[in-house]
Ligand code: ADP
Ligand code: ASP
C-alpha cells in the first residue's frame with residue numbers, strides 16, 4: 206500500500222464527463238489499497254473568466270477580494286469530484302484550503318505555502334476515504350483566503366505530498382510527460398523519461414508551463430517524487446506506477462549515457478522589452494534605473510547595456526535595454542517616468558511583441574559552443590537577436606514574437622532533439 210497524491214489540471218477537469226473519467230482513475234488507485242489524496246484545478250478557462258470579472262469590476266481591485274473570487278473555480282471542481290467519486294462507490298470528501306487549513310504568506314495572488322495541517326485529513330484517509338483538495342488556494346494569517354499564483358495547483362499538490370510524506374505525487378495533465386519542447390509547437394518533440402529537478406526548474410522558469418516553477422523548487426527541496434503523466438488514457442491503461450510518464454529525479458539518478466547536451470527548449474511570450482535611450486555613462490546610472498523597479502516589486506529579467514560612445518565635450522551616454530513581465534509593463538513605465546529626473550534618460554521605448562527562447566541542459570557545464578550554435582542557427586534563418594542572457598545551464602535570447610515557432614523548431618533540430626518519427630519516441 207502506498208500513500209499517493211494525484212493532481213488533475215484544468216483540461217482534465219473540464220466538464221462532468223471528464224470529472225467522471227478522473228473519478229474512475231482515482232478508484233483504480235484506491236481499490237488497489239492505496240491511500241489517496243487528490244488535488245484539483247478549476248475547469249479549463251474558468252480561472253481566466255474569474256480574473257476577467259475582477260478586472261471588469263475595477264481596474265484597481267483589492268487583491269484580497271481577487272483571491273476570494275479566483276479561488277472559487279477549484280471549490281466547484283473539488284465538490285463535483287467528491288460527488289462523482291461517491292457515485293461510483295468511493296467514499297470521498299472535499300477539504301477546502303481554509304478547512305485544513307493550508308497556511309500561506311500574506312502575499313495575495315502569489316502567496317507561498319508555509320504550513321499544512323494534515324491530522325484530520327490523514328485520519329480520514331486511514332479510514333479509506335479519498336481526500337479531495339482544491340489546488341491554488343490557502344489561508345493567510347488574518348484568516349483571509351489566498352491564491353498561489355497562476356498554475357499554482359501543481360505547487361499545492363507537491364506541498365500536500367511533502368506534508369503527508371506521500372510516496373508519489375502524480376501530476377496528470379493533457380500531455381503524457383515532459384517533452385524536449387512544447388509538443389504543441391514542435392510535433393517532433395521527444396518525451397523525456399527522466400528530467401532532473403534542476404533542469405525542470407530552469408525549463409519551468411523560462412516558460413515550460415507544464416509544471417509551475419515553484420512546485421519544482423519545492424519538490425527539489427522536499428525530495429518529493431514527482432511524475433508527469435496524461436489523464437487522457439484508456440480505462441485499461443497500466444497502473445500509474447508503471448505508466449510511461451516523466452519522472453523528475455535527482456541528478457544522481459540519470460545515467461551518463463542518457464545525458465544529452467541540451468535537455469529542452471522553452472519559450473515565453475510574456476515579457477516586454479523596455480529601452481531607455483541616452484542614459485549618462487557614469488557610476489550609479491544603472492542603479493538609478495533598477496532600484497526603483499525593485500522597490501516596486503518588478504522582476505527585471507534580461508539586461509543589455511550598450512557600449513557608450515563619447516561625443517566630444519558632452520558626457521558620453523548609452524542605451525539600456527531590459528525585459529520585465531508584460532503584466533508589469535504599465536507599472537514599470539510609470540515608475541521609470543517618475544524617476545526620469547534622477548536617471549536622466551532621453552526617451553522610453555517599449556515593445557511587447559517579443560519572445561524569449563531558452564535552451565537548457567546540465568551538459569552545457571562541460572561543453573563549449575552551445576551558445577554559438579544557437580546564434581549561428583538563428584542567424585542562418587534571418588532571426589534577429591535583441592538580447593542575450595546565459596547561466597551555467599541555460600542560454601536565452603530575445604527575438605521578435607512572430608519568429609517564436611520557427612526559432613524553437615530550428616533550434617530543436619540543430620541540437621539533435623527531433624524524434625525519429627512525429628510524436629513521442
Ligand atoms: P494543466 O491544466 O494540466 O495544469 P497546463 O496547461 O498548465 O496543464 O500544462 C500542460 C501544457 O504545458 C501542455 O498542454 C503543453 O502545451 C505545455 N508545455 C509547455 N512546454 C512543455 C514541455 N516541455 N513538455 C510538455 N508540455 C509542455
Ligand atoms: N486554476 C488556476 C490557474 O488556472 C490554478 C491551476 O490550474 O493550477 O492558474
Ligand code: MG
Pocket residue numbers: 214356359414415416417
Ligand atoms: Mg498547469
